[in-house]
Amino acid sequence: MRPLRHGRGIAMRITVSVIKADVGSVGGHTKPSPRMLDSVKAEVSQAIESGLLIDGFVCHTGDDIAILMSHMRSSGSRDVHQFAWNTFLAATAIAKTSGLYGAGQDLLVDAPSGNVRGAGPAVAELTFEHSLSGARPAESFMVFAADKCGPGAYNLPLYLAFADPMYCAGLMLPQMIKGFSFHIIDMDNTAGDSVIELDAPEDGYRIAALLRDNERFGIDRIVSRTHGEPAAAVSAQRLHAIAGKYTGKDDPVAILRNQGIFPAPEEIISPFAKAHFVGGDARGSHVMPLMPVPLNTPVTGIYCLPIVSCVGFSIDKHGRFSESYTDFFDNPAWDEVRTRAQQKAIEMRSQGWSGAAMLPYSELEYGGFRDTVGELAKRFKIRDERESAAAE
Numbered sequence: 001m002r003p004l005r006h007g008r009g010i011a012m013r014i015t016v017s018v019i020k021a022d023v024g025s026v027g028g029h030t031k032p033s034p035r036m037l038d039s040v041k042a043e044v045s046q047a048i049e050s051g052l053l054i055d056g057f058v059c060h061t062g063d064d065i066a067i068l069m070s071h072m073r074s075s076g077s078r079d080v081h082q083f084a085w086n087t088f089l090a091a092t093a094i095a096k097t098s099g100l101y102g103a104g105q106d107l108l109v110d111a112p113s114g115n116v117r118g119a120g121p122a123v124a125e126l127t128f129e130h131s132l133s134g135a136r137p138a139e140s141f142m143v144f145a146a147d148k149c150g151p152g153a154y155n156l157p158l159y160l161a162f163a164d165p166m167y168c169a170g171l172m173l174p175q176m177i178k179g180f181s182f183h184i185i186d187m188d189n190t191a192g193d194s195v196i197e198l199d200a201p202e203d204g205y206r207i208a209a210l211l212r213d214n215e216r217f218g219i220d221r222i223v224s225r226t227h228g229e230p231a232a233a234v235s236a237q238r239l240h241a242i243a244g245k246y247t248g249k250d251d252p253v254a255i256l257r258n259q260g261i262f263p264a265p266e267e268i269i270s271p272f273a274k275a276h277f278v279g280g281d282a283r284g285s286h287v288m289p290l291m292p293v294p295l296n297t298p299v300t301g302i303y304c305l306p307i308v309s310c311v312g313f314s315i316d317k318h319g320r321f322s323e324s325y326t327d328f329f330d331n332p333a334w335d336e337v338r339t340r341a342q343q344k345a346i347e348m349r350s351q352g353w354s355g356a357a358m359l360p361y362s363e364l365e366y367g368g369f370r371d372t373v374g375e376l377a378k379r380f381k382i383r384d385e386r387e388s389a390a391a392e
């Protein structure tokens with residue numbers, strides 16, 4: 001599809017989609033194999049050649065393969081989603097042939113009829129007018145991909161980047177001073193997407209009241225209140241809510257537009273310097289700090305230390321990604337954060353299974369831990385006070 005010409009500039013309604021799935025990994029849940037990645041890259045090249053996609057990029061974070069795509073078929077496009085699904089099926093076949101761990105793990109239904117949201121893969125998409133004029137004389141964006149944690153892992157950093165001038169001084173500028181609208185999803189509601197829209201700054205405390213609960217509430221979308229432009233989209237869906245049982249961690253992705261009317265990259269990534277504690281980690285049941293890492297990092301840290309990567313691209317007037325990208329966390333500036341994350345992890349692991357080191361019982365509901373506790377719960381008896389008094 002060719003972009004439409006409007007007056008002197010070029011305008012097109014473009015969609016940037018990232019669809020990510022764990023479909024098999026080497027030596028346990030660490031990373032996909034090179035053959036799987038080659039297959040996904042070859043499918044993406046073909047899809048660009050056939051005109052389905054304008055552009056594409058493939059990378060992995062831990063055991064999850066992310067496909068980043070630009071196209072003109074809008075969010076939730078059947079064709080684009082089916083393409084991603086079939087590409088993951090082909091990678092699953094390779095994983096099976098090589099006997100890899102968890103082959104096809106995130107493909108939870110037999111064959112989704114269209115949109116793969118709710119079928120297992122993590123999906124985040126932004127659709128917007130792309131004209132390289134007006135409020136967006138240049139278009140740039142970044143994609144976060146995290147492994148071994150849930151969608152709520154982005155709650156704190158994105159709140160700080162889009163609602164707190166201590167982290168984003170840009171919020172004080174005329175382009176952003178009206179703030180951003182947060183669309184927050186109740187991830188426990190499996191009947192459908194249950195969403196509330198709250199405006200920062202005036203609803204800031206209400207937003208925090210929801211976002212403090214990383215396991216239940218997640219940011220689904222952030223929109224500029226000045227320009228009505230979508231700023232961010234997060235794959236805020238829980239795998240256990242889809243599968244009805246624990247099948248792996250949700251491992252969320254997020255797309256964010258940056259610069260100009262949106263926070264700058266440094267304002268967006270700064271909150272990740274906290275290496276804040278998130279749920280997930282070993283058996284999806286623990287609490288560990290989120291470590292920022294370069295693209296294509298396997299998960300080998302203690303107790304499945306959760307990791308997050310961040311890639312940045314510009315987009316040209318045809319909707320193509322810049323020929324090179326920025327790997328935001330692949331910089332010595334982040335080494336100290338990584339060391340601190342490691343120290344926090346060691347501290348937390350020193351208390352093993354006790355209290356805050358593991359997720360609460362309600363979050364273990366879909367794992368075997370719940371079966372163990374459930375069996376024991378049946379054996380509890382109310383003590384007969386008279387019998388115990390007689391025995392004394």
Ligand code: 13P
Nearest residue numbers: 029248249281282283284
């Ligand atoms: P993944 O969802 O990344 O496969 O992780 C599963 C897990 O439980 C790690 O311990």
Ligand code: MG
Nearest residue numbers: 022029063102
């Ligand atoms: Mg896995």
Ligand code: MG
Nearest residue numbers: 022064147251
């Ligand atoms: Mg994973």
